[in-house]
Amino acid sequence: MPSHSPAASEDGVVICTRNRPSELARTLESVAEQSGAAQRPVIVVDGSDRDDEERTVEVVRNWCDEGLPVRYHRYAGTPAGTRQRNAGVDLLPDSVEVVHFIDDDVTLRPGYFDALCKVLNQKRHLLGVGGVIAKSEGTSPRPLVQWAHRLFLLRADQPSRVLPSGHTTPAWPTGENDVQPAEWLSTCASSYRAEVFDRHRFDPAVKGPSPRLEDLDFSVRVARDGPLAVVPEARCVHRVSGRNRRGTAATTRERLARRYWFVRKNMDRPLNRLAFWWSALGQLIALVTSSDPDSRAALRGHVQGLRQAWTCAHPLLGEGADDG
Incomplete structure (x- = not known):
């Protein structure tokens, strides 16, 4: 050394x-x-x-x-x-x-x-x-x-930004x-x-x-x-190790539910919640029209994540979960 x-x-x-x-x-x-x-x-x-x-x-x-x-x-x-x-x-x-x-x-x-x-x-x-x-x-x-990506508030041309x-x-x-x-x-x-x-x-x-x-x-x-x-x-x-990582469906589900948790906790205004659901719609359209081999699993996970976010069924979204 x-x-x-x-x-x-x-x-x-x-x-x-x-x-x-x-x-x-x-x-x-x-x-x-x-x-x-x-x-x-x-x-x-x-x-x-x-x-x-x-x-x-x-x-x-x-x-x-x-x-x-x-x-x-x-x-x-x-x-x-x-x-x-x-x-x-x-x-x-x-x-x-x-x-x-x-x-x-x-x-x-x-x-x-x-x-x-x-x-x-x-x-x-x-x-x-x-x-x-x-x-x-x-x-x-x-x-x-x-x-x-810009239309559905998923990406932008500026680095290190948090979108609405x-x-x-x-x-x-x-x-x-x-x-x-x-x-x-x-x-x-x-x-x-x-x-x-x-x-x-x-x-x-x-x-x-x-x-x-x-x-x-x-x-x-x-x-x-x-x-x-x-x-x-x-x-x-x-290097993105493959260990301790979920499959495609579970990853997509968790990412969506946790994104909603983040918005509720840190950006909890009506326009931000609306922007989140608008972005989720854009992702749904992209997955439905995708020809990627993993798109079916991702679509399944996305729908599960939508359900968890809408019903607040995820552990991070339950009562008192925003107090951390």
Whole structure:
């Protein structure tokens, strides 16, 4: 592991994992290759089943032996990314001023932490920053936006935006390396000032495999207190592990129901609810007319999600669920 000078800020890393020891090993390798790695504490909060827990402990031990200041923590409660992240924040040393979140299936490009901390040091008004996330090497996270996407409030041509329907756009480079204002950040690769967690926590009611939208919920609440930004120089690749993920129908159902939960909790105005249902209609039309092999399963899940949202049958939508 290369030896470099310490990072400009006192910062620490929280990685939540479950049943992904091989993926975690690759992620820790990219963390160890960052400058200042020997001075940057890393907390791995594990919610794995027994067999994978043992393998995860071994992965962490191996990197600790290599000089990475990584600490393993077995999460004792029901595994959930929200609860594990909250626990990880509490386990970091009090000296940490910036908390980095990365997923256990992410590879950081060189200079990732330095780029984020440099911006936070220079722009003291920012409460959080994020990097640009690609799905694979050489790809762009910028989606193709067609007229139907804009019509049904599903996508837009501006990065890092929250649309009136509750749908979002990812961060992508705009041709310049200037810091970009952001309305939300993905916990796949985002960083916050430690003081943020005195006022905000991830909603512990959100649990289960992806998609969860807990990062959208958290970052939008933080953004009410102060601005967020994306740093184009901070790059990473989300390898998107297939473990701990639902099938097509269940993913589509959960994404729709949780999107409605997000709108009700954070954008609860009549026009936003109307925008959500309008976007759901656009998705329904797209699925009915799609020739994609997975479209039938996605359509089934979409209809189930519509039913859950309309009847508030989802656990997040029941009585008292918006209080988290």
